[in-house]
Amino acid sequence: MILNALIFMNGFALVIGLLIIFMDRVISNYGLCRITINDDKEFHxxxxxxxxxxxxxxxxxxxxxxxxxGTCGYCKVKVLEGGGPALPTEALILNSREQAQGFRLSCQLKVKNDLSIEIPPEYLEIQEYRGELSLAELVTSDIKRIRIKLVEPQTLTYKPGQYVQIRIDHDGETDFRAYSMASNPDKQGEIELNVKRIPDGLGSGYLHSLELGAPLDLSGPYGDFYLHTDSDERIVCVAGGVGLAPLKSIVMYWRDHQKHRRLELYYGARDLPDLYDHDIFTSFAETYENFHYYPALSDAGDDWNGHTGFIHMVMEECLETGNTGEAYLCGPPIMIEAVTEVLTNKGIAAERIWYDKF
Ligand SMILES: Cc1cc2nc3c(=O)[nH]c(=O)nc-3n(C[C@H](O)[C@H](O)[C@H](O)COP(=O)(O)OP(=O)(O)OC[C@H]3O[C@@H](n4cnc5c(N)ncnc54)[C@H](O)[C@@H]3O)c2cc1C
Ligand code: FES
Structure with missing residues (x-):
């Protein structure tokens, strides 16, 4: 008797749920909505x-x-009018101050009426690009160096450390994935990406599968993780694995424009085959007196006589205390947390530490 009642209630809830989804998808017609951006642009x-x-x-x-x-939180925009309350899923990403100020995740906000929103003005500078694959080579067992020659427009202006979003069309849908530019920003006609293959990964699988000459669609530049050139202080770069990508761009820019500043590159990888572009940084350390290179392996073999252990442990040992400067970190979240603690303990102000986690 109780079992029958439970089955009936579950079945009833399922039917109501499906009906709501059906009404929302098929019957609901929200009509033409006006989206106003920064009070001076609009579209319907x-x-x-x-x-x-x-x-x-x-x-x-x-x-x-x-x-x-709905997991990265990058798409937040301030909704001035028409947004309604944030969804519970958004509350996991937006802090209470952002929610009180009207921020919403634009990927979670379904447009049902006119909206007025505010976005950072620099987003209006971001453009779409068409490119073609001009180089693809494995640099470790799972990281590919990919170069994209820009076709239309032919140049992309960006700051060292910024990223692009690659468009991936699949199964009738369109998705985007972020990849940092590893190239010298002075070479505006071609960008380099370093892409780590993730098992069953949509974006990394797509980029690893492309043949030379294949067309690609991307947009950029994105991100507030970039080298700040308004000081002469020491630059500390810390990379974990493929997190080297944006830091390589910073190092290339430093070589051409900022060599008067001391630059320390701490670069952690698992073993020697995973330490890609090691020869470039070794030769920089021999050539430029202000360049200091600290590669470290967490699982070193007998053929390695350099630093061993996790990169934050090496920094604990090698980074001078009390020095001022600014730091740029890129790698997995656990590395960013451990390194940030070392940097603040050593005297680098929290507001002079920038990072990208991935
Ligand atoms: C600002 C920014 C810059 C980035 N720059 C780079 C870059 O230069 N190079 C680069 O390789 N990546 C970079 N990434 C990460 C990249 O955007 C993708 O998240 C990554 O390539 C995985 O996407 P995917 O589509 O292949 O996997 P998805 O299809 O998204 O995921 C497939 C499965 O793998 C899991 N997964 C996703 N990521 C990982 C991971 N890292 N380790 C283990 N499991 C995972 C997912 O949870 C899922 O189960 C960057 C990310 C950000 C936010
Ligand atoms: S939270 Fe990642 S795109 Fe919206």
Whole structure:
């Protein structure tokens, strides 16, 4: 008797749920909605899609590194009018101050009526590019160096450390993934990416599978992780694995424009075959007196007589205390946390530490 009642209630809830989804998808017609941006731009679009999707369709490029899954938090925009309350899923990403100020994740906000939003003015500078694959080579067992020659427009202006978003069309859908530019920003016609293959990964699998000459669509530049050139202080760069990519761009820019500053590169990898571009930085250390290179292996073999252990442990030993400077970190979250603690203990102000976690 109780079992029958439970089955009936579950079945009833399922039918109601499906009905709501059906009404929302098929019957609901939100009509034409006006989206106003920064009070001086607007477009009209049929409601029913996410704000992020409508912005992208109308060539407003918002960072969306997780491709709209609601996990990266990069796509937040301030909604001035028409947004309604944030969803519970957004509360996991947006802090209470951001929620009180009206921030929403644009990938989670379904447009049902007119909206007025505010986005950082630099987002309006982001452009779409078409390129073609000009080089693809494995640099470790799972990281590929990929070069993309820009075809239309032919040049991309960016700051060392910034990233692009690659467009991936699959199964009738469009997704985006973020990849840092590892190239010298002075070479504006071609960008280099270093892509680590993730098992069953959509974006990394796509980039690893491309043949030379294959066309690619991307947008950029994105990100506030870039070298600040307004000081003459020491630069501390810390990379873990493929997190080397944006730091390589910073190092290349430093060589051409900022050599008067001391630059220390701490670079952690598992073993020697994983330490890619090691020869470039070794030769920099021999050539430039202000360049100091600290590679470290966490699982070193007998053929390695350099630093061993995790990179934050090496910094604990080698980074001078009390020195001022600024730091740029890129690698997995656990590395960023451990390194940040070492840097602040050594005297680098928290507001002079920048990072990208991935
Ligand atoms: C600002 C920024 C810059 C980035 N720059 C780079 C870069 O220069 N080079 C680079 O290789 N990546 C970079 N990334 C990461 C990149 O955007 C993708 O997240 C990564 O390539 C995985 O995407 P995917 O589509 O291949 O995997 P997905 O299809 O998204 O994921 C497939 C599965 O793998 C899991 N997964 C996702 N990432 C990892 C991981 N790192 N380790 C283990 N499991 C994982 C997922 O949870 C999922 O189960 C950057 C990310 C950000 C936010
Ligand atoms: S795109 Fe990642 S949270 Fe919205």
């Amino acid at each position: 679009a049929q409601g029913g899609k996410s704000l992020l999707r409508l912005l992208l369709e109308n060539k407003y490029f918002i960072p969306s590194a997780c491709g709209g899954k």
